[in-house]
Amino acid sequence: MSDVDTHTDPQDDGGPGGAYEERPPLLVLDGVVRRYRQGEATLEVLAGASMVMNAGESIALIAPSGTGKSTLLHVAGLLERPDSGEVFLDGEPTSGLSDDARTAIRRNQIGFVYQFHHLLPEFSALENVVMPQLIRGLAPAEAKSRAEDLLGYLGLGKRLTHRPAELSGGEQQRVAIARAVANAPRLLFADEPTGNLDPTTSAHVFQTLTALARASGLSAMVATHNLDLAATLDRRVTLRDGVLVEV
Numbered sequence: 001m002s003d004v005d006t007h008t009d010p011q012d013d014g015g016p017g018g019a020y021e022e023r024p025p026l027l028v029l030d031g032v033v034r035r036y037r038q039g040e041a042t043l044e045v046l047a048g049a050s051m052v053m054n055a056g057e058s059i060a061l062i063a064p065s066g067t068g069k070s071t072l073l074h075v076a077g078l079l080e081r082p083d084s085g086e087v088f089l090d091g092e093p094t095s096g097l098s099d100d101a102r103t104a105i106r107r108n109q110i111g112f113v114y115q116f117h118h119l120l121p122e123f124s125a126l127e128n129v130v131m132p133q134l135i136r137g138l139a140p141a142e143a144k145s146r147a148e149d150l151l152g153y154l155g156l157g158k159r160l161t162h163r164p165a166e167l168s169g170g171e172q173q174r175v176a177i178a179r180a181v182a183n184a185p186r187l188l189f190a191d192e193p194t195g196n197l198d199p200t201t202s203a204h205v206f207q208t209l210t211a212l213a214r215a216s217g218l219s220a221m222v223a224t225h226n227l228d229l230a231a232t233l234d235r236r237v238t239l240r241d242g243v244l245v246e247v
């Protein structure tokens, strides 16, 4: 175990349970190492990355292309396992969990947004947002109502029946954001969510994403190349030689 304390939240004043009750931070990365084989060589993309993410925090991940931002988001979001080190969720280690247990955590607690929307082309905006809720087991009427609310909040109330190809790039990304938060996750990972959009649309979609995260108390980690947008989040980190550094 390295110097990262996985069990106390520095912003936790003890809460209603009393001053001696300690709540672990939402997410802790502790000395995370991730290597890829590239032919004969091994590339160590993450070389002991550590960080603490508290509930409700928004963090920008800013680093040059190829330094490991996507890899970090995939490991933190339980899509990939670290080669060594640990990812703690609510103070509990996750790397030893079965694939099924990790999938269940992702489905119920984690949302992802990517640079390209990955919406299902043959389904409407509404259906794309309803679907993950049905997979989770929600009743169709409840799922539809939540999807309508979310899309309305994101300014897409008049685009519910449009298929992705009938929407603008910014609208497609907003549907992807609605889909990512449809199951009310606690954590949102966004990998250059506005990287494919023009500057004005990019700023609008980014602000929509962060406003939604704040309104719903969601913790968000957003990889972006845009320093102005990064400045609007609570904290900024970068990757230097595979290690996370606060900037």
Ligand SMILES: Nc1ncnc2c1ncn2[C@@H]1O[C@H](COP(=O)(O)OP(=O)(O)OP(=O)(O)O)[C@@H](O)[C@H]1O
Pocket (backbone or CB within 6 Å): 036, 037, 038, 043, 045, 063, 064, 065, 066, 067, 068, 069, 070, 071, 072
């Ligand atoms: N599955 C893989 N197999 C082999 N190498 C990989 C794999 N995934 C990523 N890499 C390598 O790891 C390095 C980091 O990749 P990653 O996609 O995490 O970077 P990034 O910072 O997100 O880049 P970008 O900003 O261009 O998206 C790159 O050199 C990439 O080629």
